[in-house]
Amino acid sequence: MKWRITLFLVLAVAGCALGATPRTNAWPGPGVAAGSARIENWQAVFRGVEMCGGSTTNPRPVKIKAVRVDLQAEGISFLVTPSNGPEPKDVGARTTSGFLAEFKCQVAINGSVFAPLAKAQGDPIDIEGLSLSRGDLYSPANKYDAILITTNNRVWFDMSPVDAKGAWNGLSGFYTLLVEGRNIASSDALHPRSAIGVSRDGRYLILVAIDGRQPGYSGGATTAETAEWMRKLGAWNALNLDGGGSTALVIEGPEGRPRVLNRPSGPPPGTERRVGNHLGVYAGPIR
Numbered sequence: 127m128k129w130r131i132t133l134f135l136v137l138a139v140a141g142c143a144l145g146a147t148p149r150t151n152a153w154p155g156p157g158v159a160a161g162s163a164r165i166e167n168w169q170a171v172f173r174g175v176e177m178c179g180g181s182t183t184n185p186r187p188v189k190i191k192a193v194r195v196d197l198q199a200e201g202i203s204f205l206v207t208p209s210n211g212p213e214p215k216d217v218g219a220r221t222t223s224g225f226l227a228e229f230k231c232q233v234a235i236n237g238s239v240f241a242p243l244a245k246a247q248g249d250p251i252d253i254e255g256l257s258l259s260r261g262d263l264y265s266p267a268n269k270y271d272a273i274l275i276t277t278n279n280r281v282w283f284d285m286s287p288v289d290a291k292g293a294w295n296g297l298s299g300f301y302t303l304l305v306e307g308r309n310i311a312s313s314d315a316l317h318p319r320s321a322i323g324v325s326r327d328g329r330y331l332i333l334v335a336i337d338g339r340q341p342g343y344s345g346g347a348t349t350a351e352t353a354e355w356m357r358k359l360g361a362w363n364a365l366n367l368d369g370g371g372s373t374a375l376v377i378e379g380p381e382g383r384p385r386v387l388n389r390p391s392g393p394p395p396g397t398e399r400r401v402g403n404h405l406g407v408y409a410g411p412i413r
Contacts, residue, residue, distance in 0.1 A: 174199020255298025323361025
């Protein structure tokens with residue numbers, strides 16, 4: 127795992143790098159009652175891919191959905207949304223379900239920050255930060271941190287300034303949540319959250335959607351709480367992706383149709399936003 131020494135020094139001395147305060151608190155994190163946190167057993171859905179749900183009730187209801195990918199499993203591969211090529215801007219806007227259906231992958235999660243908001247499917251939009259799709263680096267890194275994946279499914283996270291050398295797929299999120307098990311996120315506003323992490327041994331990639339902005343159903347999470355969810359689910363390093371109305375985690379359902387695991391905030395609730403890029407996972411059927 128590559129982390130930059132200079133950024134560690136900033137975190138240690140200033141305590142505010144990337145707008146975050148270093149944290150070492152144990153689960154469940156600030157404001158979440160330990161007794162109310164529940165995570166279901168992992169359920170196999172594809173070869174090397176499992177899913178589960180989780181929830182809390184105190185001090186607010188929160189619902190999550192997670193997917194765990196065995197990076198050593200046969201047939202696992204990845205795709206970041208390809209560029210528009212010669213067309214305007216970086217990509218055409220797609221829902222996460224639309225991305226999964228178009229590129230025929232088995233799992234998909236929304237990825238980077240983007241602009242502007244799209245009014246229709248296919249509207250041209252730009253990625254804010256790194257977007258690397260199977261060797262094509264069509265959007266350069268910026269101030270945001272990134273996840274990077276090699277051709278043989280080695281995963282690592284890099285803080286800004288991101289060096290994508292050796293990566294085949296990659297995308298920026300916002301900022302890092304966990305560094306070698308340490309929660310370095312800040313405690314801020316409650317929002318729906320998308321996050322991605324990798325286990326300590328590098329074997330499992332963990333994708334998470336935390337629902338929010340739906341009073342009585344799910345109130346969202348701070349970034350510090352998101353980091354604790356990631357740690358509870360087995361992540362050792364983790365990154366906060368674009369969230370809010372963009373948060374969506376989708377798998378291939380019966381007859382190849384997309385199945386949205388979480389409940390996007392809409393409006394109205396359940397409606398997916400058209401976003402910039404995604405991370406897609408390819409996996410074979412369970413034998």
